[in-house]
Amino acid sequence: MSAADKTLWYKAWTETRWFFRIGIVFLTASAFALYFGYPDDYATRFPNGALAVGAEQVRALLRDGHAYIWLSWFGTSLLLGLSFLSLALASTGLVRSPEGGPAPGVTYVLSMPVSRRKLAGVRVATGFLELTAAAILPTLLVCALAPTQGASFPVGEGLTHALLALCGVSALYALFVLLSAVLGELSKGVIGGTLLFLYGMFTFLASGVRRFSVFRLMTGDAFFLRGEIPWLGVLACLAFAATLTYASIRIVEGRDY
Amino acid sequence: MTSELAIETHELRKSFGAKEAVRGLTLAVPRGSICGFLGGNGAGKTTTLKMLMGMTRVGGGEGRALGLRIADPTLSTEIRRRTGFVSEDKLFPWSITVGELLSFTRAFYPRWRPDVAERYLHTFQLPLGASAGRLSKGMRSRLALLLALARGAELLLLDEPTEGLDPSMIEETLKALVALVAEQETTVFFASHQLAHVEQIADRVCIIDRGRAVLSDSLDELKASYRRVRLVFDEEPPEGAFAGARRDGRTLSLLAARNVDEVVARAKAMSARSVDVQPVTLKDIFLESAKGA
C-alpha cells in the first residue's frame, strides 16, 4: 500500500474513531450488564418479547441461560447497538454542508490527486470494518463471560450469529451511506434515525411483516431455533448493500463541488 | 510533452440549473507567467478555477491545464498531482492539526518540498500543533498557501490568496509567489479583488465579466495601449462624438484603447481647447471593462 493509500485509511479512521469507540464502549458495557442483572427466573424477563422476536416465542424459549443470552444480546443489545452505530458511521466522506455547498474540508480533499471513487470507497470500507469489529469483539466477550453465571454460549455459535447480524446491518449501513451521499450528514442523521425507529416499531408490532424484517435476520432466529442459515435473507441483504454502496459512490463521483 | 500554455480554455461553459455561471470563456495563460484573474462577485472566477481542478464538471466547451484535458477524470487526477490549489473557503477537515495536515498532504505529492514547507511555516508563523479548524481566516489563508507552495507544483491556482491577511503577510505572500516563479518556472493563476496586488506581481491579466473573458493580455501591453483622455471644448460637444465618453458640461472624458493618437487628432480637428492625456491604472481598465461587456 502506498503512503498515499495508508494516509487515506488513516484519515477515514480519524473521521470515524469516536463513533466507533462510543459504540464499542456501549456494547462492551451491555455485555457486562447482561450478566450483572442475571435473573434467577428467566420467565420473568421479556414479558413483551424481545425486539425482533414475538412474545409467545420468547415465553416458549426462556428455559435456560442459552436462550436468555441469545435474546438479550443478539435480540436486543447487539441489534440496537449495531444499528445505531451503522447510522453514525455511514458516510462517503464527500458530504454537503446544510447550506448545500461542500462540507468544511471536502474541497481541500478534492484538490488532492485522488479519485473520488477511492476517497469514498475507503471511507465506506472503513466504516464497515469498524462495524465488523463491533459485531465480533463484544460477542466474543459475551461468550467468554457466560460461564460466570453458569451458562454457556459456544464461540462458534456466537460468531455465526455475529456474522448474521453483520450481514443484516450492512443493508442498513448502505442505506444510510446513500442518505448521506444524497442529503448530507445532518439529514442523514435525522431521517436515518427516524427510519430506523419507524421500521423497528413497524416490524416489532406487525407480526405478519416480521418475517421480512432485517432485524429478524440480525437476531439469527432461524439459526438459533432450527440451525438453519437464512441464505436467501443473507444474499438479499448483501446484494442490497452492494447496490446501494455502488450507487452512493457514483453519486458523489458525478457531483459538482 | 510540455505544452507552451499552462492553461487554455475554449468556450468553457457551466450552468447551475437556470443560472449560467460561465458562458463561453476562452483564455490562454503561458507557462511561467503570473496571471491575475479579475472579475466582480459572481462573474464566474471560482467556478472556472473549480472546473480546472476537476471539482466541478465542465458544462460545455473544453479546457486544458498543463496540456491535459480537464474533463477527463484520469487526466484530472494527474493535473491535481502537479497543481497547487487554494480554495475560496480555505477550510480544512475540522479536527486536524497543522502538522497532521502537512503529513497528510505530503503523502500525495512525490515532489513535495520539505524545505519550502519549513521556510513558510516560519515566515507565515504557523504553529504545528494548532487545530486547523480553529485558525483565523488570515492564518487559514497562509496555511492554504503553504500547502500549495510546498507541493512542488508546476501550476498554482489560487482563489483570493491574500484574503484576510494583514499588510506584512500580504507582502510575504506576494514575495513567496514571486520566489516560486523565479526558482521553478511555476505558473501562477490567481483570482483576486485586490487590484494593487495583481498590478504588483502579475505580468498577465484576464478579466472575466458575467461568465465571459473581456480581456486576456499582457499587463504591460494593456497599460501601454490605454490612456485616460480629457477634452475641454469651448462649447458643448455633440452627443456621441466620442464613443464611450462621459460628458460633463464642456468636458469629455474617456478611456482610449489603442487609439489615443486618433482621438487626440480628432479633438484638435474639433478645436478642443485642451487635450489632457494621462496613463491609467489597472483599476481604470478593470472598471471600464466591466461596463463594456
Added chain:
Amino acid sequence: MFFPPNPSSGVPVYRQLVDQVRHAVETGALRPGEQLPGTRKVAEDLVMNPNTVAKAYQELEHQGVIEMRKGLGAFIALHGRKGGDLVQKAQPVLRGAMDRMVEIGLSEEQMRRLFESEVIRLRQEPPKGNHDQ
C-alpha cells in the same frame, strides 16, 4: 539596490527598471564592468514579476547598457557612456525649463501632464532637424 517600481505610474514597470539602471550608469553610480544582481534576486527583493525583470535586462542588453555573460550574469557594459553624454547634455536644458515652469506657478502634477501631452505631440509631429536614436 533598486527602488521598488511603481506599478500604477504610467511607465511600464520594466521600463522603470531600465531607466533606473541607465540613470545609475549615467551618473556613475554603476561603473562599467560592475555586476548586477540576478533577475531572481531582484524579483524577490522588489517583490515583482521575474519575467518583467528579465524583460528589463533584455532591453538593457539590447540598448547596449549591459552585457549578459553566460553562466555569470549581467554586467554593466564596458564600452563607455555614450548615452550618458546625451543625457548629461539634456539635463540642464530640462532643468532650466522646469525652473521656469515653477516660476510660472505650475505644480508637479501639472508639469507631468504637460510633459505627457508634449510627448504625444512629438510622436505625431516629429520635429524638423535630426536627432540621434
